[in-house]
Amino acid sequence: MKTIIMRIWTTTAVLASFWLISGAISSDPINAASVLVENAISSPVPTNVKQIVVSNTEFGLKRVDSQGKVTIFQTTRVPLQEGNTYGWRIKLKDYRGEVKWREVLRLPKPPETWGTDNGEDFSISADGTTSVTRRTQSAPEGVIENFWTIAPGDPVGKHRIEVYIDDRLIGTFEFELIPVK
Secondary structure, three states: OHHHHHHHHHHHHHHHHHHHHHOOOOOOOOOHHHHHHHHHHHOOOOOOOOOOOEEEEEEEEEEEOOOOOEEEEEOOEEEEOOOOEEEEEEEEOOOOOEEEEEEEEEOOOOOOOOOOOOOOEEEEOOOOOEEEEEEEEEOOOOEEEEEEEOOOOOOOEEEEEEEEEOOEEEEEEEEEEEEOO
């Protein structure tokens, strides 16, 4: 949170300095609507941007058969058993190529440890309850996915995963880690 506040403060200071130096801040009122319209008109929309359309989402326990094929046993109740792997898979309609996505995982309380296998762009909130993973993934069939493995000290309770592409929410998965009896 401190990092975000510092970034906002720094951005505000830099913009204010720029505006003062360039004369953008003056005693004459500015018509914000006309500035927005002028900027919208002068900023062309790229024509080569691929529209992201989600055709299917899955969440649950990861299962791997003897041939190595990965399937997802769909459930919103994940047994809290060390080694269980849970996660999501999203199919993008008519999409081929690389996808940059961001996953936000929210836990009911901090786990004893956090970790990833891939050394990817991974961060944890100050209170230890939220992680953010950023990844660029090849999606030749339009499929992106991510899985987590239960480790000692993971908390029981309600969890939530949000998946974003270009800051657009494309999938939300709410589930619960339940104790094994």
